[in-house]
Amino acid sequence: MDTVSETNVRPLRSLNLLSHREISELMETNAEVFRQFRQCALAVLNTDSQIDDAAEMLTRYADFNIEVVPQSRGLKLKIYNAPASSFVDGVMIRGIRDHLFAALRDIVYSHNKIAKSGEFDLQSSAGTTDAVFKVLRNADIVRPNQAPDLVVCWGGHSISRAEYDYSKRVGYELGLRGINIATGCGLGAMKGPMKGAAVGHAKQQLRDGRYMGISEPGIIASESPNPIVNELVILPDIEKRLEAFVRLAHCVVVFPGGAGTAEEVLYLISILMHSKNKNKPFPLIFAAPESSGLYFSSLNRFIRNTLGEEATRCYQIIIGQPDKVAREVKHGIERVHRFRRKTQEAYYFNWQIEIDRALQTPFIPTHENMAGLRLDRELPAAELAAQLRCAFSGIVAGNVKAFGIEQIAEKGPYQLRGDPAIMAELEQLLQQFVQQRRMKLGAGEYHPCYELQSG
Secondary structure (H helix, E strand, O other): OOEEEEEEEOOOOOOOOOOHHHHHHHHHHOHHHHHHHHHHHHHHHOOOOOOOOHHHHHHHOOOOEEEEEEEOOEEEEEEEEEEHHHEEOOEEOHHHHHHHHHHHHHHHHHHHHHHHOOOOOOOOHHHHHHHHHHHHHHOOOOOOOOOOOEEEEEOOOOOOHHHHHHHHHHHHHHHHOOOEEEEOOOOHHHOHHHHHHHHHHHHOOOOOOOEEEEEOHHHHOOOOOOOOOOEEEEOOOHHHHHHHHHHHOOEEEEOOOOHHHHHHHHHHHHHHOOHHHOOOOOOEEEEEOHHHHHHHHHHHHHHHHHHOHHHHOOOEEEEOOHHHHHHHHHHHHHHHHHHHHHHOOOOOOOOOOOOOHHHHOOOOOOHHHHHOOOEOOOOOHHHHHHHHHHHHHHHHHHHHOHHHHHHHHHHOOEEEEEOHHHHHHHHHHHHHHHHOOOOOOOOOOOOOOEEEEEO
């Protein structure tokens, strides 16, 4: 691997000032926080990497290290053995430099304000939402006095060329309509809509386009920020990341993906099926090229057969027709705009939508927790969706997150048990993901990190 042996960088704009004490605590008194920052920093410096395995990336760059150096006029980072791809003529690329300091900003804020100070009541729904909002505010993501214009795009990082080109075409149509984009910040269906929107914005001479990447420490190594992202924010865990997507979105478009995309869809469906959210507009569109129409017919069948017909009314499916997708997004955002004006709700953060406490509680994918999931048809549909979401979250962890990969190596595949009909549907959907190579990047054979059992 080509590396740059040593370099020093200072922030340009993406970092609030840190005190000497904050820097000292980051570097000397909390090994876990520093480990988290080091891993996120390496991911940022591997922008556009084709590696989606955090452990593999850390092994490849075992000599990588980073120091935060306090100075009275600010701070600097001293970086050792950084990937050479993040430099041009010996100078770090500006966007990567911004992402690097955004990671530092968010990890320090989450540690000091959320984990350490006890400022937030994370045992309550309102306290958790307040924490999500303040992380976003600290990152200058939430901004007042702007009309609704943000579509969140979900989809896989391991997708076909046709699916990538389609997501880019949809993004272009959205950009022509002045709509901004937020994604999970990685490759594939997270990069395509941003790239297309950037061209659409340029054609309309819109110079302030927002290409927002929303991540969390456990996933960023497998979804390194793509180079289009101009606003990066890292939430403390996957649940707060998902809540940030939902609170920020004026519409969600889902492209084909794998287990991570299924997790996101089930999370949102669980929210939309909550009784308190029935009359609150929240446009959700599934979109795929004609060559991938089977993907959403399969996902639609899985949702219908596990959660019931009512769940399928939460979304619409559009195959092909990228211009139609963009028009439906535009109309959906207009409905949201009218509703927010009528109810005097903020445009920049959806305070009104109800998110059940179970969806805010971090799910740790240990073997015990995965085996303890209740995949039972007797559960109300919204609760079953939340349980299924946890199952897919664990599969994502076992595929690409360092913690999950270590768990699988030590104890073998996760064991998932549940109602026979649900397990049959789950087996069929997951097998399709495997056959379509949606689980991981690369050409190697996929070894499932899970085993499904009825009962």
